[in-house]
Amino acid sequence: MKALRQIATLIRKDIGLQFRSKETLALIFVFSILVVLIFAFAFGPNFPLEKSERGKLTASVLWAAFVFAGIITLNRSFVIERTHGALHGIRLTGVDASNVYLSKVVSNLVFLLLLEIVITPIALQFFDLFDDITVVVLLKLFGVMSIGTLGFCAVGVLLAGMSTSTDGGESLLSVILLPLVIPIIMGGTKCTVSILVTGGLENRFWLGLLIGSSLVFLASAYLLADAVIEE
Amino acid sequence: MRLSAAQITKHFGHRAIVKNANLTINSGEVVVIFGPNGAGKTTFIKILATLLRPTSGELEIEGNDAIADYAAARSLLGVVVHEHLAYPTLSAFENLKFFGQMYGIEHLETRCKSLLDEVGLQRFVHEPLHIFSRGMTQRFMIARALLHNPSILLLDEPFSGLDAAAKQFVQKRIAQERENGKGILITTHNTELGYLVGTRFLFMINGDLEEIAEKNEISEEDLLQRYEERSIDTA
Numbered sequence: 001m002k003a004l005r006q007i008a009t010l011i012r013k014d015i016g017l018q019f020r021s022k023e024t025l026a027l028i029f030v031f032s033i034l035v036v037l038i039f040a041f042a043f044g045p046n047f048p049l050e051k052s053e054r055g056k057l058t059a060s061v062l063w064a065a066f067v068f069a070g071i072i073t074l075n076r077s078f079v080i081e082r083t084h085g086a087l088h089g090i091r092l093t094g095v096d097a098s099n100v101y102l103s104k105v106v107s108n109l110v111f112l113l114l115l116e117i118v119i120t121p122i123a124l125q126f127f128d129l130f131d132d133i134t135v136v137v138l139l140k141l142f143g144v145m146s147i148g149t150l151g152f153c154a155v156g157v158l159l160a161g162m163s164t165s166t167d168g169g170e171s172l173l174s175v176i177l178l179p180l181v182i183p184i185i186m187g188g189t190k191c192t193v194s195i196l197v198t199g200g201l202e203n204r205f206w207l208g209l210l211i212g213s214s215l216v217f218l219a220s221a222y223l224l225a226d227a228v229i230e231e
Numbered sequence: 232m233r234l235s236a237a238q239i240t241k242h243f244g245h246r247a248i249v250k251n252a253n254l255t256i257n258s259g260e261v262v263v264i265f266g267p268n269g270a271g272k273t274t275f276i277k278i279l280a281t282l283l284r285p286t287s288g289e290l291e292i293e294g295n296d297a298i299a300d301y302a303a304a305r306s307l308l309g310v311v312v313h314e315h316l317a318y319p320t321l322s323a324f325e326n327l328k329f330f331g332q333m334y335g336i337e338h339l340e341t342r343c344k345s346l347l348d349e350v351g352l353q354r355f356v357h358e359p360l361h362i363f364s365r366g367m368t369q370r371f372m373i374a375r376a377l378l379h380n381p382s383i384l385l386l387d388e389p390f391s392g393l394d395a396a397a398k399q400f401v402q403k404r405i406a407q408e409r410e411n412g413k414g415i416l417i418t419t420h421n422t423e424l425g426y427l428v429g430t431r432f433l434f435m436i437n438g439d440l441e442e443i444a445e446k447n448e449i450s451e452e453d454l455l456q457r458y459e460e461r462s463i464d465t466a
Contacts, residue, residue, distance in 0.1 A: 005332070005335070006333055009329065009332045013329050017320060020320060080318070083319075084314055084315040084317065084318070085312070085314025085315060086317055088282050089315075089316030089317055089375070090333065091281075091282065091305065092308065092310055092316065093306070093330060093333035093379075094302045094305040094306040095333055096302060230284075
């Protein structure tokens with residue numbers, strides 16, 4: 001119970017801080033909309049492409065936007081903790097490092113899901129797919145994105161915890177994170193394409209890869225959290 | 232005995248910052264470590280606060296091994312270091328409330344308000360920390376350190392950058408907490424204030440911790456003279 005209470009307190013604090021400053025939220029929303037707009041201008045305004053091509057384009061744009069917005073979110077969430085030693089303050093309360101890790105995963109997941117819920121319909125509209133999408137397809141899409149985002153945050157929080165403790169850590173995160181999350185990006189993109197084009201998942205291998213890699217990242221990062229946050 | 236550190240050594244790379252330091256802090260005692268900048272005082276206090284792992288050595292807090300079971304030891308410590316250990320965009324009250332929830336303190340709102348009153352921040356309860364002056368921040372940090380009523384206080388340079396009124400406040404608060412039976416460790420290079428609040432004195436020069444004397448064994452002048460001699464010898 002104590003651990004759950006501490007995790008809930010940490011999540012409330014993270015979300016409260018981000019909504020209060022709105023700095024990170026504004027940054028990731030503007031960045032993601034810009035990515036969508038740039039691709040829409042490059043390929044539009046009329047899309048002669050086949051639906052399958054538009055589906056591939058939309059999936060690529062969405063995942064590119066989410067991955068880079070995710071890096072911004074992860075970095076910011078630890079910079080807030082490190083700037084005035086607040087993370088030391090949290091450690092001094094005796095909270096388990098793995099609980100700090102879990103709370104960071106959840107709060108980052110919340111921000112990125114919020115971003116995905118707003119940006120996905122905008123991208124679908126810009127790439128002329130919105131009319132073909134049913135509520136069920138949209139739910140499948142968010143399901144896949146949620147799993148991918150969870151895996152991304154699972155490994156990203158761990159690496160952000162490490163990189164922000166070093167000089168120039170903010171740029172270091174993208175260098176060390178992106179190669180690691182390739183299975184998630186591959187699985188997520190392929191599943192997204194399949195859902196956008198066919199309305200379902202044609203090849204279950206990619207979903208398996210997405211779920212498997214997300215769970216492996218979550219479990220291994222949870223076990224390593226103590227070493228990263230305590231050192 | 233509140234705290235016992237034995238043969239604490241800390242290396243950063245090949246450089247030894249703290250060398251085989253031994254220290255005990257008893258209930259109702261104010262131990263003062265004097266040392267120039269870069270002597271290793273902050274590193275040593277961070278090790279005692281379990282924020283840094285020593286390269287070697289043993290640390291016991293209230294009889295528990297604080298290196299192996301640091302989580303349990305931390306709830307017994309109140310720590311003031313150079314960093315705020317808090318969130319600058321949150322108000323003093325919100326910060327205390329958040330950390331109080333983490334500690335699991337009961338009647339938290341009352342506790343936060345009374346602590347902020349005690350440290351003289353009642354007019355700034357709902358102001359964010361980033362607008363606080365150095366003295367106000369130090370008052371807040373003392374409130375934060377006392378929030379969970381710890382048995383040991385570790386105060387790194389508590390008088391640094393404070394005006395006369397704020398120094399007097401910190402000095403009175405230390406005396407009050409000593410009377411409450413807390414074991415207190417202070418690091419400072421201010422020999423005058425350190426002598427005033429302390430009951431036992433040590434020097435830390437170039438990572439070496441040296442026991443000097445109890446307060447009743449040494450005058451302020453002698454302490455200052457020895458400190459200056461030691462500092463010059465090793466400069």
